[in-house]
Amino acid sequence: MTQLTDLTLAHARLGLRNKHFSAVELTQAYLDAMAKAKPLNAYITETPELALAQAKAADARLAKSEAGALEGLPIAIKDLFCTAGVRTTAGSKILGSFVPPYESTVSAKLKAAGAVMLGKANLDEFAMGSANITSHFGPVENPWKSKRDPQARLVPGGSSGGSAAAVAAKIALAATGTDTGGSIRQPASFCGIVGIKPTYGRCSRYGIVAFASSLDQAGPMARTVEDAALMLVAMAGHDPLDSTSAPQPVPDFAAAINRGVQGLKVGVPKEYRPDGLDPAIARLWDQGLEWLVAAGAKVVPVSLPHTSYALATYYIVAPAEASSNLARYDGVRFGLRVGGETLDDLYRKTRAEGFGTEVRRRILIGTYVLSAGYYDAYYAKAQKVRALIAKDFRQAFDQVDCLLTPTAPSAAFAIGANSDDPITMYLNDVFTVPTSLAGLPGLSLPAGLSADGLPLGLQLIGRPFDEETLFAAAQVIENAAGLFPVAGGRP
Amino acid sequence: MSDSAYRVEGQTGTWEVVIGLEVHAQVISKAKLFSGAAADFGALPNSQVSFVDAAFPGMLPVINETCVEQAVRTGLGLKAAINPISVFARKNYFYADLPAGYQISQYDKPIVGEGTVLLDLADGKTRAVGIERLHLEQDAGKSLHDQHPSKSYIDLNRAGVALMEIVSKPDLRSPEEAGAYLRKLRSILRYLGTCDGNMEEGSMRCDINVSVRHPGEPLRTRCEVKNVNSVRFVMQAIEAEATRQVELYESGGTVVQETRLYDPAKGETRSMRSKEHAHDYRYFPDPDLLPLVLAPDFVARIKASLPELPDEKKERFMRDYGLSPYDAGVLVTDRAAADYYEAVAKGRDPKTAANYVMGDLFGALNRTGRTIENPPVAAQALGQLIDRIGDGTLSGRLAKEVFELMVETGKDADALIAEKGLKQVTDTGAIETAIDQVMAANADKVAEYRSGKDKLFGFFVGQVMKATQGKANPALVNDLLKRKLAG
Numbered sequence: 001m002t003q004l005t006d007l008t009l010a011h012a013r014l015g016l017r018n019k020h021f022s023a024v025e026l027t028q029a030y031l032d033a034m035a036k037a038k039p040l041n042a043y044i045t046e047t048p049e050l051a052l053a054q055a056k057a058a059d060a061r062l063a064k065s066e067a068g069a070l071e072g073l074p075i076a077i078k079d080l081f082c083t084a085g086v087r088t089t090a091g092s093k094i095l096g097s098f099v100p101p102y103e104s105t106v107s108a109k110l111k112a113a114g115a116v117m118l119g120k121a122n123l124d125e126f127a128m129g130s131a132n133i134t135s136h137f138g139p140v141e142n143p144w145k146s147k148r149d150p151q152a153r154l155v156p157g158g159s160s161g162g163s164a165a166a167v168a169a170k171i172a173l174a175a176t177g178t179d180t181g182g183s184i185r186q187p188a189s190f191c192g193i194v195g196i197k198p199t200y201g202r203c204s205r206y207g208i209v210a211f212a213s214s215l216d217q218a219g220p221m222a223r224t225v226e227d228a229a230l231m232l233v234a235m236a237g238h239d240p241l242d243s244t245s246a247p248q249p250v251p252d253f254a255a256a257i258n259r260g261v262q263g264l265k266v267g268v269p270k271e272y273r274p275d276g277l278d279p280a281i282a283r284l285w286d287q288g289l290e291w292l293v294a295a296g297a298k299v300v301p302v303s304l305p306h307t308s309y310a311l312a313t314y315y316i317v318a319p320a321e322a323s324s325n326l327a328r329y330d331g332v333r334f335g336l337r338v339g340g341e342t343l344d345d346l347y348r349k350t351r352a353e354g355f356g357t358e359v360r361r362r363i364l365i366g367t368y369v370l371s372a373g374y375y376d377a378y379y380a381k382a383q384k385v386r387a388l389i390a391k392d393f394r395q396a397f398d399q400v401d402c403l404l405t406p407t408a409p410s411a412a413f414a415i416g417a418n419s420d421d422p423i424t425m426y427l428n429d430v431f432t433v434p435t436s437l438a439g440l441p442g443l444s445l446p447a448g449l450s451a452d453g454l455p456l457g458l459q460l461i462g463r464p465f466d467e468e469t470l471f472a473a474a475q476v477i478e479n480a481a482g483l484f485p486v487a488g489g490r491p
Numbered sequence: 492m493s494d495s496a497y498r499v500e501g502q503t504g505t506w507e508v509v510i511g512l513e514v515h516a517q518v519i520s521k522a523k524l525f526s527g528a529a530a531d532f533g534a535l536p537n538s539q540v541s542f543v544d545a546a547f548p549g550m551l552p553v554i555n556e557t558c559v560e561q562a563v564r565t566g567l568g569l570k571a572a573i574n575p576i577s578v579f580a581r582k583n584y585f586y587a588d589l590p591a592g593y594q595i596s597q598y599d600k601p602i603v604g605e606g607t608v609l610l611d612l613a614d615g616k617t618r619a620v621g622i623e624r625l626h627l628e629q630d631a632g633k634s635l636h637d638q639h640p641s642k643s644y645i646d647l648n649r650a651g652v653a654l655m656e657i658v659s660k661p662d663l664r665s666p667e668e669a670g671a672y673l674r675k676l677r678s679i680l681r682y683l684g685t686c687d688g689n690m691e692e693g694s695m696r697c698d699i700n701v702s703v704r705h706p707g708e709p710l711r712t713r714c715e716v717k718n719v720n721s722v723r724f725v726m727q728a729i730e731a732e733a734t735r736q737v738e739l740y741e742s743g744g745t746v747v748q749e750t751r752l753y754d755p756a757k758g759e760t761r762s763m764r765s766k767e768h769a770h771d772y773r774y775f776p777d778p779d780l781l782p783l784v785l786a787p788d789f790v791a792r793i794k795a796s797l798p799e800l801p802d803e804k805k806e807r808f809m810r811d812y813g814l815s816p817y818d819a820g821v822l823v824t825d826r827a828a829a830d831y832y833e834a835v836a837k838g839r840d841p842k843t844a845a846n847y848v849m850g851d852l853f854g855a856l857n858r859t860g861r862t863i864e865n866p867p868v869a870a871q872a873l874g875q876l877i878d879r880i881g882d883g884t885l886s887g888r889l890a891k892e893v894f895e896l897m898v899e900t901g902k903d904a905d906a907l908i909a910e911k912g913l914k915q916v917t918d919t920g921a922i923e924t925a926i927d928q929v930m931a932a933n934a935d936k937v938a939e940y941r942s943g944k945d946k947l948f949g950f951f952v953g954q955v956m957k958a959t960q961g962k963a964n965p966a967l968v969n970d971l972l973k974r975k976l977a978g
Binding site: 370 | 542546547548549550551552553554581583585587590591645771773778779781
């Protein structure tokens with residue numbers, strides 16, 4: 001039965017509808033695969049009983065032809081989405097035993113569409129990280145192996161590292177991720193899968209543990225462009241419980257994938273080709289453009305002049321919001337409490353023990369940039385630069401329909417590498433952060449392999465609420481590049 | 492300022508007191524500012540708390556349109572500028588009754604800008620006090636420190652309830668003016684139905700900024716006295732704080748900017764925290780909320796629905812009913828009292844109506860502990876009583892007696908007049924008989940009167956009224972008595 005896990009979401013969906021197998025069989029195949037793939041540490045909490053119960057209910061609905069859009073399809077939910085009755089940790093000790101009594105809107109929508117939840121996927125603590133090494137529940141291992149150093153355990157990227165590794169290792173058909181500065185796209189690139197951060201406001205943030213509210217956005221991670229489109233249709237939509245959720249209709253993204261790119265103008269921002277860019281990545285980028293041109297698109301050079309300020313801007317805005325968003329983890333009402341003599345002592349001990357180093361670092365940075373006397377120099381200035389970055393994109397989109405760039409400056413690296421200097425780690429997000437600051441949709445898909453045989457992703461960036469163009473262009477690249485199943489078939 | 496300006500006399504000279512007030516007024520609304528939980532007062536602890544109020548992970552605020560409407564309504568009532576775009580900001584600080592670790596408030600872009608409140612002064616004059624701004628914010632929860640020897644209890648029922656912070660300019664110059672400002676503000680809020688103004692229940696709380704200076708000097712350092720919860724305490728706290736500052740300056744010290752608390756038992760203020768220990772609130776725009784944009788027709792609709800406010804009503808009472816500024820001011824303070832008065836005055840002598848409402852009725856309310864909404868004598872009943880004066884059935888004196896009976900029994904004037912035979916005697920024959928009897932019984936006094944002791948006239952009136960159990964028409968008694976005594 002294990003070959004069931006080789007099916008894409010779209011094919012598994014067909015298989016269920018055509019009664020080639022049952023949701024219980026499909027789910028069991030995934031649960032078996034998960035048991036074998038434990039060393040990857042892709043899940044923080046597995047929910048096999050719940051999954052089988054959901055699969056059984058899905059089979060009943062399939063039998064009665066009452067199937068939802070994702071009926072019986074087993075997926076992973078990033079452990080940042082609150083799930084009613086199922087522990088939700090945000091990868092942090094401070095929420096280590098927190099069981100929410102409510103469900104996030106996105107996971108509720110997936111549930112309502114009939115999806116089966118296999119478990120809660122590992123992530124960087126509070127989604128802060130680019131390698132999934134800051135999780136209190138241990139690092140996630142990328143199922144890919146470097147040809148040069150096959151013994152090395154590689155990172156899956158982050159923060160949605162558990163989701164990416166699970167999809168790549170075929171221990172989830174698809175997964176939810178969240179992206180604040182690249183947390184869907186960069187791990188998708190590292191693990192050879194498709195991930196899309198939709199336009200800010202496309203998916204509700206209700207019930208997602210907040211990192212940086214003005215940037216956080218949920219999105220799907222899947223094996224193919226079509227799978228990602230099918231997932232996003234189920235996840236997206238206006239939610240009155242999230243004031244920043246956009247009252248926009250949700251198009252049928254899956255219908256957009258075969259639109260083609262005839263006449264599409266694809267922008268190439270010159271600032272994304274710095275001197276030190278890995279030649280393999282530069283080559284892949286050119287290759288991607290050639291595929292699009294071959295399908296009828298036109299390449300237009302554009303400029304995004306404020307790109308070089310994006311990372312600094314992001315590392316002011318995101319920590320500032322995080323420092324405030326994480327103030328609620330105080331040991332008073334839920335989560336970890338370490339007793340103290342006084343209230344301040346309780347706060348100090350609870351937060352010192354509950355938060356990891358990276359989270360503490362960002363809380364400190366964020367508190368500093370909002371402090372009296374520093375606000376104007378940091379936060380207020382960053383907001384102005386953020387507006388300029390958004391303007392860069394608006395002007396570019398006067399000339400083009402979408403942009404193509406690399407997703408990340410490198411392929412997956414070894415667990416432990418890039419860890420001594422946080423700035424080196426932050427550089428992973430250099431190509432993804434500007435899109436986040438501008439609130440634009442960004443899709444990453446695998447387009448080739450590095451010299452070490454590791455997947456490399458390309459990023460498509462679109463106009464607000466024009467994810468359809470990204471799906472169409474991505475499908476063209478996917479058709480040309482093919483899929484990138486994990487080499488060596490681990491597990 | 493006039494000669495009667497409030498001054499603190501010190502050893503070294505005269506000091507002027509400069510006061511600004513920040514009033515926190517709880518918005519009348521069913522639900523909280525950013526959650527659907529109920530905002531009722533007096534519910535069981537932690538029975539009105541949503542996951543948003545308790546700041547559970549992933550919970551998000553959603554603005555309550557009613558609260559926005561109430562803030563706009565209040566702004567319009569304060570003749571203030573309504574800002575079409577305002578921004579919610581987070582005020583960050585840690586406290587056990589502040590679940591999110593920040594309060595959602597408004598900082599540099601409040602919903603309401605500058606406005607004016609007219610003070611009604613004791614001499615009938617008015618004085619304008621500037622409003623600096625009004626902004627919407629969440630209340631915090633309540634910490635109970637006296638329930639357990641080593642633990643604090645937290646009640647989050649209030650957490651998230653909508654407050655309007657109404658900030659005055661430093662235009663007030665005396666405890667009396669501060670008191671008048673609070674009473675006027677409360678009156679306006681109650682007219683608008685945006686805050687019940689109940690300071691005892693905490694639905695209106697006041698922070699006081701006080702500084703002193705020699706008249707004509709620029710402003711000196713101010714202190715903030717936090718969380719004072721009655722008009723009387725506000726007035727006392729200002730006096731205590733001003734006196735403290737004057738004594739400090741005169742003994743060679745300086746006032747340091749700090750937050751203080753007023754202790755009503757001791758009648759003094761004491762330091763709560765100094766400026767160095769002041770919180771750095773790290774205000775920044777709340778990224779969970781979009782800027783609040785008010786459509787022009789939203790504001791116009793609210794404006795069109797505003798009731799007549801105390802100042803306009805006072806003008807109208809003076810104009811239409813010929814009332815003095817003082818009487819008009821007293822009658823309009825409370826909307827229900829003004830409505831009551833108008834019901835009584837309609838088609839009747841407005842001054843008699845004012846005298847009965849302000850004198851007899853307000854007295855009866857005080858005595859019986861009842862409110863104008865639930866008066867012991869209904870407006871129509873009082874009107875009927877006044878009608879009986881007008882048609883000569885009752886004398887003024889009898890009418891007062893009937894009013895008291897109405898308060899006691901709840902019956903109307905006509906019923907009581909019939910029942911108790913209180914009808915005024917206008918039968919000249921009966922009165923003449925009484926006069927004749929009184930004169931016969933007091934022949935000596937009649938002689939004295941006739942020999943020029945005019946002052947005795949009052950004695951005869953009294954005797955006649957007594958003989959008729961007060962029911963004789965006083966005008967008739969006067970008339971007939973004068974004629975008969977004249978011989």
